[in-house]
Amino acid sequence: MMKVLLHKVLLPLPVFCLLAAPALAQDPGTLDKKPLPPLEHPDAPTTPAKELFGRETGSAPLAARSIGGYAKGCLAGAVALPINGVAWQVMRLSRNRNWGHPNLIAFLERFAEKAKKVGWNGLLVGDLSQPRGGPMLTGHASHQVGLDADIWLTPMPDRTLSNQEREFMSAVQMVADNRLDVDPKVWTHTRTQLIRTAAEDPSVERIFVNAAIKKALCREAGSDRGWLAKVRPWWGHDYHFHVRIFCPADSPTCEPQPPPGAEDGCGHELDQWFTEAKLHPPPPTEAGKPRSTMTLASLPPECRRVLMAK
Ligand SMILES: [Zn+2]
Numbered sequence: 490m491m492k493v494l495l496h497k498v499l500l501p502l503p504v505f506c507l508l509a510a511p512a513l514a515q516d517p518g519t520l521d522k523k524p525l526p527p528l529e530h531p532d533a534p535t536t537p538a539k540e541l542f543g544r545e546t547g548s549a550p551l552a553a554r555s556i557g558g559y560a561k562g563c564l565a566g567a568v569a570l571p572i573n574g575v576a577w578q579v580m581r582l583s584r585n586r587n588w589g590h591p592n593l594i595a596f597l598e599r600f601a602e603k604a605k606k607v608g609w610n611g612l613l614v615g616d617l618s619q620p621r622g623g624p625m626l627t628g629h630a631s632h633q634v635g636l637d638a639d640i641w642l643t644p645m646p647d648r649t650l651s652n653q654e655r656e657f658m659s660a661v662q663m664v665a666d667n668r669l670d671v672d673p674k675v676w677t678h679t680r681t682q683l684i685r686t687a688a689e690d691p692s693v694e695r696i697f698v699n700a701a702i703k704k705a706l707c708r709e710a711g712s713d714r715g716w717l718a719k720v721r722p723w724w725g726h727d728y729h730f731h732v733r734i735f736c737p738a739d740s741p742t743c744e745p746q747p748p749p750g751a752e753d754g755c756g757h758e759l760d761q762w763f764t765e766a767k768l769h770p771p772p773p774t775e776a777g778k779p780r781s782t783m784t785l786a787s788l789p790p791e792c793r794r795v796l797m798a799k
Contacts, residue, residue: 515728518583518656537782541796542623548588549621549798555590555634555737556622556791558744561783563792564622564635568594570614576601577612578645580655586616586625590635592737593617596692597638600732603690607682611645613660614638615729621795624783634743636736639729640687642680642702660728664701668768671705681709687732688716694746697723697731700762707755717753722762742789 525544528536542563553566567588572579577597579587589597601612618635619625631637641660650658663680665672684706688696698706700722710717723731736743752758761767785793 515660518581520652520656522583534784534786536784538785538788539624539626541785542619542621543626545619545621546585547620549795551798553591553739555636555740555743556795557634557742557789559631559634559637559733562622562634562789563795564590564618565795567618567620567635570594570597570617573649574598574601576605577614578650579614581615582652582655584616586619588620588635589617590737592692593636593638593734596690596734600687600690603686604683607686608679609644609683610647613641613643613645615641623792636734638732640732641729662728664699664727668701669763670701676705678709681706684720684730685716688719692734693719693732694735695733695749696720697726699727700759703759707759714753717755718749718751721754722759742791
């Protein structure tokens with residue numbers, strides 16, 4: 490518990506705000522998960538959608554479909570990533586967030602094998618989506634449509650992790666204390682190769698990393714730099730990287746992102762992330778209103794069916 494509190498205290502407040510709530514990659518889970526109490530008025534129009542989707546424990550038995558936007562949608566026909574694979578293990582099982590569109594599961598299986606070939610022992614997989622996607626009670630604005638995956642920048646050990654380790658083992662911080670670059674004591678070129686391998690997969694639309702990590706990728710990329718355009722800086726993401734895949738062909742109401750452009754993003758755009766304003770943005774009270782709470786009515790209409798499907 491103390492560790493969670495420390496994380497809250499040590500994180501700069503605005504970063505914390507942008508991430509909404511804890512349940513970051515490095516935050517511990519629990520071996521004693523209690524079901525959430527039923528809602529008194531689940532049908533009330535003011536009930537936050539996260540309270541509804543956060544109580545679902547299994548996927549909607551419908552054809553697979555990613556519905557809506559990465560940060561405002563839901564997921565039908567989700568598939569669970571098996572907790573142990575040929576070259577991956579799922580972390581923080583208590584969160585029950587190892588669900589995705591079948592395309593995401595297929596990507597992870599493919600990526601885990603390719604990663605081994607560049608010297609990465611295996612993937613430690615963090616959050617994908619909830620069983621029916623949707624907003625979450627803790628962490629992540631996105632990860633709502635089963636197309637986002639957090640992957641630790643800590644390699645998988647050569648053994649099957651215990652449940653205890655999966656809940657409490659911490660990912661390794663990659664960013665130096667001054668936030669201006671990666672920590673040379675822990676960063677390795679294999680991590681660049683790992684992220685590059687993900688970025689080169691044709692199903693990948695974006696990858697989010699801390700700006701300090703993007704700086705390292707820019708420095709280490711060499712002459713073949715096309716893949717860097719997909720890798721964008723974002724706050725947080727200093728223990729893991731976040732892979733987002735394209736809207737699947739079977740999902741006509743999935744909302745894609747605009748293409749990233751051809752630039753590698755290593756010049757002026759990256760420099761901006763190291764300005765005082767980006768490194769230490771003003772506290773949320775000055776920065777504006779907090780993110781509003783989504784209700785079921787604010788999600789695409791199909792999400793009601795996803796929630797009700799039995
Ligand atoms: Zn993420």
